[in-house]
Amino acid sequence: MDISGLSGNPYVKVNVFYGRKRIAKKKTHVKKCTLNPVFNESFIYDVPTELMPDISVEFLVIDFDRTxxxxxxxxxVLGGQSPIPSGVTHWREVCDNPRRQIAKWHNLTEY
Structure with missing residues (x-):
């Protein structure tokens, strides 16, 4: 957050974990000067179907600041490492429906 207490330059860092080991990471572009960003970006990860239940995906919303x-x-966090039940059930639904987009709203938790 900046001095005014507002977040204005957010981006999302996406980490993919197999168990507790990070196996991939990517990030979105920074959305400058907005408190209501829309991240319409896709990332593709090549994960064998049989490993999907052991995968967790972490999304960190970060406020970019140059100084x-x-x-x-x-x-x-979506997957077995999620601290919230909705993150576990959403990932289970993704695993049960391969190659199908499953969209849901989630609240962010503290890091």
Whole structure:
């Protein structure tokens, strides 16, 4: 957050974990000067179907700042490592329906 207490330059860092080991990472473009960003970006990861139940995907929403350390605004984890039940059930639905997009709303948690 900047001095005014507002987040204005967010981006999302996506980490893919197999168990507790990070196996891939990517990030979106920074959306400048907005408190209501839309990240209409896709990432493709090549994961064998049989490993999907052991995969977790972490989304970190981060406020980009050139002068100070970038600050994590919130976090979402989908998969078995999710601290919230909705993150586990959403991932289970994704695993049960391969190659089908499953869209749901989630609240961010603290990092």
């Amino acid at each position: 100070t350390k970038n600050e994590v605004v919130g976090r979402l």
